[in-house]
Amino acid sequence: MSLPPFLSSIDEQKDQMIHDVLSWSNINSGSLNLLGLERMAYTLRKAFEITGASGEVLPSDPMTVITDTGAEQQIKVGPILRIVKRPEANRQILLCGHMDTVFDTSSDFQTWEDLGGGKIRGPGVTDMKGGLRVILAALQAFEQSPHKDQLGWEVLINADEEIGSFGSRRHLVEAAGRANLGLVYEPSMPDGTLAGARKxxxxxxxxxxxxxxxxxxxxxxxxxxxxxxxxxxxxxxxxxxxxxxxxxxxxxxxxxxxxxxxxxxxxxxxxxxxxxxxxxxxxxxxxxxxxxxxxxxxxxxxxxxxxxxxPPKPMSPMITQLFDLVRMCGSDLGIEIKQQPTGGCCDGNNLAAAGLPNIDTLGVRGANIHSNQEFIITDSLTERAKLTALILHKLSSGNIPFPKKAPAS
Ligand SMILES: [Zn+2]
Structure with a gap:
């Protein structure tokens, strides 16, 4: 089948995408580094301006922790970046990601290193600054689709995913209520396999x-x-x-x-x-x-x-249908998309619990996340951006059945 011509603009961006991911990796945005997260939020807001939508940086709710004396204490967590385009459209997609990493300022893993062979090791390159760059490239391309006016989108990037998303929970649930479908940019397996059911x-x-x-x-x-x-x-x-x-x-x-x-x-x-x-x-x-x-x-x-x-995220009929669409887009691009259940969990669990069917591993391919050996497979940046752009294009074309919005909770 013939691919929409605007997809080829993504291939031309590969060097720029790698450059951006590495410069974002250089900004320490450990979940408790509020200054770094603030910097990351404004850096991302600026980068997303290219989509023609303006973003807002919102405060998260405080998070309750139990201290080592057994007392409850409220702590501040990093901000949320929200970018909205065409909120009036009948069909709404939520694209979700996180800007925090597990590597705080005390970590020995602060800079990237080119491993050769199309692999770059660096803090957060795969989980999930690469995924954030995939969202940006995909939206930039999708804005050239002839059907774009049929589809509105919202990007929500939180700063506390790695510590449970307690401060951003309310925003996630509200955003789930505004959308018909969700796409989340956690990394896939190194071979591109996506997560299906999650514990x-x-x-x-x-x-x-x-x-x-x-x-x-x-x-x-x-x-x-x-x-x-x-x-x-x-x-x-x-x-x-x-x-x-x-x-x-x-x-x-x-x-x-x-x-x-x-x-x-x-x-x-x-x-x-x-x-x-x-x-x-x-x-x-x-x-x-x-x-x-x-x-x-x-x-x-x-x-x-x-x-x-x-909460657990079982495979629902709507999620299965969404997987079929992703698989179909993958095959158009010459990529085989598989899925398998996992014991890990992410914000896709919370969105599903709030009634939003979603696929949550549409980010880059890479490995060893949460360790100082984390690396990204750089070819996957354009590959996965094309996948998302094609998913959005097909969803906006009107040929795909769309679920109703999640009931307001
Ligand atoms: Zn992640």
């Missing part, structure tokens, strides 16, 4: 308090928070496998001090993963009863903080 995830912090006492004189009067927490950890750990593929990962424990004091505070942080939405209720009940058992003991208190931040 859900939750992060929890369990704070146990007992009673301090002198370990020598009055050991019997103390209530040891560490041993109490330890018994709870074994109970929590045993929930793994309680439902198919459900896991509880005890990630971090804190507590105690001087060895001659019965410790009165212990904290455990853990992550849970589940496949089915109904697993969340099962797990919540199980965790609640473990907590209640401790609270029934005299002189002990247990408080469970946290939530299921990313």
């Amino acid at each position: 859900g995830s939750g992060n929890f912090t369990l704070v146990v308090t007992g009673k301090a006492a002198h370990a020598g004189r009055e050991h019997h009067l103390g209530r040891n928070a560490i041993t109490a927490l330890s018994s709870m950890i074994l109970d929590l750990n045993s929930l793994t496998g309680g439902r198919p593929d459900l896991t509880v990962n005890i990630g971090k424990i804190e507590g105690g001090g001087a060895l001659n004091v019965v410790p009165d505070l212990a904290i455990c942080r853990f992550n849970v993963r589940m496949k089915e939405p109904s697993d969340q209720d099962w797990l919540q009940d199980a965790m609640d009863s473990i907590v209640a058992k401790m609270n029934n003991k005299a002189d002990y208190t247990a408080i469970l903080h946290g939530s299921f931040s990313r």
Whole structure:
């Protein structure tokens, strides 16, 4: 089949795309580096002006964390960039990405390096500054499509995806309500395979308090928070496998001090993963009863903080249909698109939970993300930008059935 001629403009941009990704990689935008994120937001806003749409930089909501004394604390997270074109069009697409990386200012991974063979190693090049550049090139090309007026788009780029998107959650849900379909730019597998069904995830912090006492004189009067927490950890750990593929990962424990004091505070942080939405209720009940058992003991208190931040994303009929479209666009471009389920999760989970069917691995090909060996396969920049531009072109042509907007929540 013949490809729309505007797609070839993307190939001409390859050097510029690589140049931009590397200059963005040079800006440290670790999830907690507010200054770097601010700089990244305004740099991206400027870059996206070429699409003819003007962006706005919006504040995120504060995020609640549990400190090492077990207290709740609100912290500020980085800003959100929102760019909107043709909001009046009947068909609306949300293109979603994140500007934060897992590499903060203290990381030893701050600069890029050309590995040769079309691979460049660098912080965030694949996850997902390359993906952001794919969005830009695709939109720039799509704006030359003869059907462009049939389709409005919104780009939402948050700054706290790597720490759970708590500060941008409200914006994601609102944007999901404005759109018919979502495209998210997490990297694909190195061979281009996309993520299909995704597990859900939750992060929890369990704070146990007992009673301090002198370990020598009055050991019997103390209530040891560490041993109490330890018994709870074994109970929590045993929930793994309680439902198919459900896991509880005890990630971090804190507590105690001087060895001659019965410790009165212990904290455990853990992550849970589940496949089915109904697993969340099962797990919540199980965790609640473990907590209640401790609270029934005299002189002990247990408080469970946290939530299921990313619900499971099963393959729905609409997502399957969207995959068929992506596969069809891929085959027009001579790329075979496969998909497989994953235990990882991303903002695609949140958008799906808010009722927005989406495909969430339309970003670049690369590997070793979240490590200092992260690299991008540079050919994938133009390849994936053409894929998205063609998806948008087909969606705007009116030949593809469009789902209704997600119900407002
Ligand atoms: Zn990512």
